Amino acid sequence: MKKQEYKDNHDDNIISGVHNYCDRWCERCKFIKRCRVGLAELKRLERDGDMDDTDFLEEFSSILTDTFELVSKKAAEMGIDLNDLMDNSHEKTEKTPNEIEEIAKNYGIEAHNWTKNNSEQINKLTLKVIEQELAIPDFTEAFEVINWFEFFISVKIRRAFLGYQSEDDFETDDSNGSAKIALIAIDRSIEAYLVLYHQFPEYEDDILSLLKQLSQIKKQMLITFPDAMSFKRPGFDE
Numbered sequence: 519m520k521k522q523e524y525k526d527n528h529d530d531n532i533i534s535g536v537h538n539y540c541d542r543w544c545e546r547c548k549f550i551k552r553c554r555v556g557l558a559e560l561k562r563l564e565r566d567g568d569m570d571d572t573d574f575l576e577e578f579s580s581i582l583t584d585t586f587e588l589v590s591k592k593a594a595e596m597g598i599d600l601n602d603l604m605d606n607s608h609e610k611t612e613k614t615p616n617e618i619e620e621i622a623k624n625y626g627i628e629a630h631n632w633t634k635n636n637s638e639q640i641n642k643l644t645l646k647v648i649e650q651e652l653a654i655p656d657f658t659e660a661f662e663v664i665n666w667f668e669f670f671i672s673v674k675i676r677r678a679f680l681g682y683q684s685e686d687d688f689e690t691d692d693s694n695g696s697a698k699i700a701l702i703a704i705d706r707s708i709e710a711y712l713v714l715y716h717q718f719p720e721y722e723d724d725i726l727s728l729l730k731q732l733s734q735i736k737k738q739m740l741i742t743f744p745d746a747m748s749f750k751r752p753g754f755d756e
Contacts, residue, residue, distance in 0.1 A: 533753040539695040540754070541703060543666060549753045615679040618738045622672035622700075625731040629668040629707075632724055633661055657717040660710035667703040671735065674700035678743060697739055697746035704736045 537555040540547060550556035644658050678696035681689030708729060715725045739746065750756060 536751075536753040538692070539699050539749075539751040541667070541670065541699060541706075552753065615682060615742075618735065618742065619672060619675055619679070621731060621738070622675045622735050625728065625735060626669040626672050628731070629664055629728055632728065633665055633668070636718075636721070637661070656713050660713040660717075663706055663710040664714075667707050671700050671703050671707070674703065675735075675739065678739075678746075682742070691749065694743055694746045694749040695751060697743035698749045698751065701736060701739055701746060704732050704739075708732055 531552055532554060533549060533552045536549050536553045540549075540553075544550050544553075544556045544559035547553070547556060550560050640657065640661055674696050678693045678700060680696075681693035684690055684693070711725050711729055711732075715722060718725075
């Protein structure tokens with residue numbers, strides 16, 4: 519079947535389909551003015567308050583480098599190979615779609631509960647930093663990222679499986695695109711947990727447990743959707 523294409527004939531500046539495979543975090547998106555969903559969100563943000571367009575990943579990249587070796591050692595003690603999280607080649611021990619979705623759903627619930635239970639501590643530390651007239655710390659951004667993606671991952675995984683093993687080229691592409699943004703959300707969540715690990719070593723067991731779940735989800739998604747990371751998202755990968 520001929521591959522379908524997204525079309526938008528109303529505005530040449532709009533990138534057709536760009537909103538289908540994004541992380542839906544409009545205020546942090548460089549394509550917000552080239553996306554119909556983004557433009558609608560921009561109007562809301564301009565009406566309700568200022569945007570924070572800081573790319574936090576660049577802000578704490580040095581912390582990730584310093585922390586990864588320490589976290590990897592601790593993770594190894596729990597049977598987690600963090601290097602494996604970045605490896606696209608895996609032994610094909612494929613789980614069923616329902617099993618993968620269930621792991622992702624459970625991760626979302628546990629991540630939500632963990633951040634909720636520790637939000638008071640984070641708020642206290644943040645207020646202390648503000649009172650000292652220092653910059654807002656990276657751990658507040660890390661919490662935001664984890665909160666943003668905690669349920670997003672399972673939603674995108676569910677969407678990815680809607681066209682799983684379809685013979686329709688468009689549905690296959692859509693599944694790979696949804697799987698790719700789920701994998702990107704997993705990687706960003708992993709990076710955020712590394713920052714929190716650096717800031718809150720007393721929570722290392724909790725963080726490593728959540729990392730283990732993300733590791734399982736990512737491994738299974740790469741097995742099930744081996745072409746996902748090759749998918750070219752409109753705008754983002756062009």
